[in-house]
Amino acid sequence: GQNIDQPTEMTATEGAIVQINCTYQTSGFNGLFWYQQHAGEAPTFLSYNVLDGLEEKGRFSSFLSRSKGYSYLLLKELQMKDSASYLCAVRDRLSNNAGNMLTFGGGTRLMVKP
Amino acid sequence: EPEVTQTPSHQVTQMGQEVILRCVPISNHLYFYWYRQILGQKVEFLVSFYNNEISEKSEIFDDQFSVERPDGSNFTLKIRSTKLEDSAMYFCASKGTGGHYGYTFGSGTRLTVV
Numbered sequence: 001g002q003n004i005d006q007p008t009e010m011t012a013t014e015g016a017i018v019q020i021n022c023t024y025q026t027s028g029f030n031g032l033f034w035y036q037q038h039a040g041e042a043p044t045f046l047s048y049n050v051l052d053g054l055e056e057k058g059r060f061s062s063f064l065s066r067s068k069g070y071s072y073l074l075l076k077e078l079q080m081k082d083s084a085s086y087l088c089a090v091r092d093r094l095s096n097n098a099g100n101m102l103t104f105g106g107g108t109r110l111m112v113k114p
Numbered sequence: 115e116p117e118v119t120q121t122p123s124h125q126v127t128q129m130g131q132e133v134i135l136r137c138v139p140i141s142n143h144l145y146f147y148w149y150r151q152i153l154g155q156k157v158e159f160l161v162s163f164y165n166n167e168i169s170e171k172s173e174i175f176d177d178q179f180s181v182e183r184p185d186g187s188n189f190t191l192k193i194r195s196t197k198l199e200d201s202a203m204y205f206c207a208s209k210g211t212g213g214h215y216g217y218t219f220g221s222g223t224r225l226t227v228v
Contacts, residue, residue, distance in 0.1 A: 033217065042205055042219040043157065087157065100209070101147060101170055102217060104157040 002026045004105035006088050011111045012078055020073045020108045022088030030093035033102060034062050034073045037085045046086075047073065075110075083112045116140040118220035120206050126226045127196055135191045135223045137206030143218075145209040146189045148181065150174070150202040151222075157205070163189065196227045 003025040012018040024032070031050040035043035049055055049064035049071060061074040073086055085107040091100055119138040127133050139146050148160040161171045161181055168181065180192045189208075193200055206220040 035219075040203075040224075042221045044219070045217065089157075100145070101159045101162050102149075102157075103159060106156040 002090060002092065002103040004088055004090055004103060006086075006105045006108045008106065009109045009111070011113060014078055014080060014112055014114050016078050017074065017076050018078060018110065020075075020086050020088075020110065022071045022073070022105055024069050024071070024088070024090050024105075026069075026090050026092065026103070028093035029066065029090065030100065031091040032062075032064055032071050033089045033091065034060075034071075035087040035089060035104075037087055037107065039085075043087055078112050080112050080114070083110060085109045116218070118206055118208050118218050120204075120220035120223050122223060123221065124224045124226070126228060129198060129227055130195055132192065132194045133196060133225065135193070135204050135206075135225070137189045137191070137220055138187050139189055139206065139208030140210070140218055141187070143208035143210050145169075146181075146183070147207040147209070147217075148191045149205045149207060149219075151205065152199075152202045160191075193225075196225075198227050201225055201227045 006022045033048050034046040036046050037043045046060055047055055047062035049062050054063045059076045064071045087107045088105040089102040091102055121136045146163040149157050151157045159172050161175045162169045178194050182190050203222045203224050205222045207217055209217050
């Protein structure tokens with residue numbers, strides 16, 4: 001089975017840096033994804049990690065440690081529009097490699113204040 | 115940028131009725147998924163579909179649910195005899211081959227069962 005934990009809510013100030021953590025315990029692992037979701041909208045892809053280390057993509061970076069079952073999403077130079085939920089999701093590795101569905105954590109609601 | 119299209123955006127139905135949610139995945143994608151998100155809760159996997167058959171399904175996806183790819187472009191989710199607890203946002207997603215590709219989510223269908 002899969003167990004994915006992330007904080008429920010975080011608050012940060014415009015222009016600051018925020019780190020959203022995610023820990024997971026999974027029976028199989030084939031990559032970790034971060035998605036952004038504004039209320040009532042679809043999740044949109046932010047980042048993907050399958051190997052240990054840091055992936056940087058503009059203001060967003062994501063880190064993975066497979067041995068620790070840990071990832072974080074780092075958001076720099078926060079803007080008001082970054083107020084959203086951030087979803088950590090793990091892709092399982094199935095024996096037939098055909099499904100590869102994502103299992104999502106509960107999401108972290110980030111509120112950016114002026 | 116290619117999109118996953120879902121229709122309708124909102125659906126209100128009476129308890130016990132059948133609904134069909136429609137999705138047009140990205141044209142060169144091969145893997146298709148349905149997820150749902152009950153208001154305030156996490157995104158949950160329902161079913162994955164590949165090579166014209168279900169490749170994985172969750173315990174939520176019982177006999178009440180079915181999926182179909184009736185032609186080369188549409189991917190549908192049918193919910194028979196809807197219950198109040200089926201009220202949720204239903205997201206379709208599609209995925210290309212390799213790496214992090216795909217998992218592009220549609221904008222969702224908000225289903226309300228009354």
